[in-house]
Amino acid sequence: MNQPVPHLGTLANRVKDRLIQQAIERRSKSIDQEAEASVSSPLSLNTIPQKWTRFDQHPGYQRYKLIKDGAQKIGVASPFFQEFDSVSSAxxxxxxxxxxxxxxxNYLGLSGHPEINRAASAAIEQYGTSVSASRIVSGERAIHRELETKLAQIYEVDDSLVMVSGHATTVSTIGYLFGPRDLILHDALIHNCAVEGAKLSGAKRLSFPHNDWQALDQILSRCRSEYERVCIVIEGLYSMDGDFPDAPKFIEIKKKHGAFLMIDEAHSLGVLGQAGLGIKEHFGINPRDVDIWMGTLSKALASCGGYIAGEQALIDNLKFAAPGFVYSVGIAPPLAAAALSAIALLIKExxxxxxxxxxxxxxxxxxxxxxxxxxxxxxxxxxxxxxxxxxxxxxxxxxxxxxxxxxxxxxxxxxxxxxxxxxxxxxxxxxxxxxxxxxxxxxxxxxxx
Ligand SMILES: Cc1ncc(COP(=O)(O)O)c(C=O)c1O
Structure with missing residues (x-):
């Protein structure tokens, strides 16, 4: 049963907030319970519950409405989807x-930089705005390999590949490489893309407390033998908290237990290390001790897309089979050019x-x-x-x-x-x-x- 929210007009902000918050939490729980409730009798067209045939009864939409209405009641304007009119910089x-x-x-002030704009415009002049095909079938352009070679140089590994979205890069990579007999072990604060990738893979998914390599060690000591492949996923710089893991310790643990280590460098490249070369530079670690380097082009590199860098077998495997690469268009030329130009500026300045x-x-x-x-x-x-x-x-x-x-x-x-x-x-x-x-x-x- 939903309890009514008392009249709010005369209450202090703090009390109002608490009441609304409590009402939202109560209702949110009941939305989950309603969504999970199963229907016992056999279904005919007339008895299919509306919650399965109407989007306005989808639990996600109901939760959205709940929060929107709650905010409206206390006069908080939505902070979402505001339209801005310029480059996002300082x-x-x-x-x-x-x-x-x-x-x-736009950590390094490169989005909107004239040199990058010129590089993107030149790429449009040469190749157009789209490569109009998956790279494996007619979508390949020289600029793709140029960018991938540069990224591989930065990470000092064999090769890299670039996909059209950072989020999709991780989902597709984890989703393709791992399966139901494997284990994905990720930091409790890992970005959503790793969680979605793990779900897609069908692997067992466990999280360990934030940055706690000792807890990770204990989990693996207990259960490594129950799985075939194990992949540990951490971030180079955590996107919500702005802290970073003790990468050398994670490398020690992954070696000890025969696991792969994947590091998401989305917020680390261009930010950590004296030259901005990420967490590997910060700690001076051997880049080949990390099995899967992942990153996005959308942060310091002023573009859009994601990359995986690592050994040749990994990259070749993904290039011929990862769904987000094979069944998706190649990255747009101006975006590849912008990222390449951003890397050049990162190194030059x-x-x-x-x-x-x-x-x-x-x-x-x-x-x-x-x-x-x-x-x-x-x-x-x-x-x-x-x-x-x-x-x-x-x-x-x-x-x-x-x-x-x-x-x-x-x-x-x-x-x-x-x-x-x-x-x-x-x-x-x-x-x-x-x-x-x-x-x-x-x-x-x-x-x-
Ligand atoms: C840690 C992390 N990984 C991956 C992504 C996804 O990258 P993109 O926004 O470029 O798709 C983000 C996005 O914010 C992120 O913060």
Whole structure:
């Protein structure tokens, strides 16, 4: 039974938020229970429950409606799908206003860079906007191999391949390489793409506590022998928390138990290491000790698409069989050209990485001075301000906009409710003055909301 939400007009914000939150949680549970309830009698066309024939009764839609209606009741505007009018860099434009921007992963300020725009335009002139086929059948262009060769050089491995989406790259790679007799063991905070890939593969999927290589070791000591292949999946820099794993320890464990190690470098390439070459540079590890390097072109590399780098057998295998590569179009020429040009700039202008790291450090130091919970952030490029409530995060994001600052809230179910937060992405182009302004506004609203 749904309990009614009391009249909200006269209650304080904090109490209202709590009541709405509780109502949402109760109703959310009952949506799950209703979705799981089975129908016992044999079905005829007339007795098929509506929940199986109508999208407005789909549990996902009901949950969406619930949150939307709850937010409306307390007057919180939706933070989603706002239209911006410019490149997302240290600033961003919306309806004629310029905001200081912390909501894009243009870490090195390369998206919108004239050199990259020119490279993308030249690729369009030469090849058009689409290669119009899967690469295996007529979609191959020289620029694809150029990009893959460069990525393989960066990772100091045999080869790499590029797919049209970072998310699809992981889903397709894990989904293809592993099967029902295998085990995927991932960090509890791993990105959704690894979870979806594991589901697709049919392998057993287990998570271990965040960054806890000792717990991972224990799990593998207990159950390694029950599986054929085992793949450990971690991130180079965690996308929600901005911290990183002790990669050498994970390599030790994967060797000890005969497992593969996959590292998602989405937020690590261009950010970690003196030259921005990612977690391998940060720790000085042997790149061949990691079996599957994965990354996206959509963050520091100012483009769109994903890559896998590793030994030749891995890359050849994926090139001839991974569904997201074989049955999907080749990456668009301007996107390949943009990523190639971004790699060239990353190498030519290492100061971008130094500046990004300095700005991230400065931001996290200043924020912590105000007692704001920045969680595990190591101050590179991702800094959360953990509010512990989705509604509070949404209110805070809205209030920041009134100070001329664009920062997105991360709400349940993207993170657990108590981990709801604002997430600040840094850019090397942020000035200290912009950071000071953002931190002062955050501290003020943090106390107020
Ligand atoms: C850790 C991680 N992996 C993979 C992806 C997917 O990459 P893309 O957005 O380029 O598809 C993301 C996206 O944000 C991510 O944060």
């Amino acid at each position: 600033t961003i434009e919306i309806q004629g206003k310029t905001l200081i921007n912390f909501s894009g992963y 290492p100061d971008r990485v130094k500046k990004l790291q300095a700005r991230g450090n400065y931001f996290v130091e200043q924020t912590r001075k105000h007692g704001i919970n920045t969680g595990l952030s190591c101050g590179f490029s991702i800094i959360p301000a953990i509010t512990g409530s989705s509604l509070r995060a949404a209110r805070l994001s809205h209030a920041m906009k009134n100070h001329g600052i664009n920062v997105q809230p991360i709400l349940y179910p993207a993170v657990s409710e108590k981990a709801a937060r604002l997430r600040f992405f840094m850019s090397c182009d942020h000035s200290e003055e912009q950071i000071d302004k953002a931190v002062s506004a955050l501290a003020l609203e943090w106390r107020r909301i």
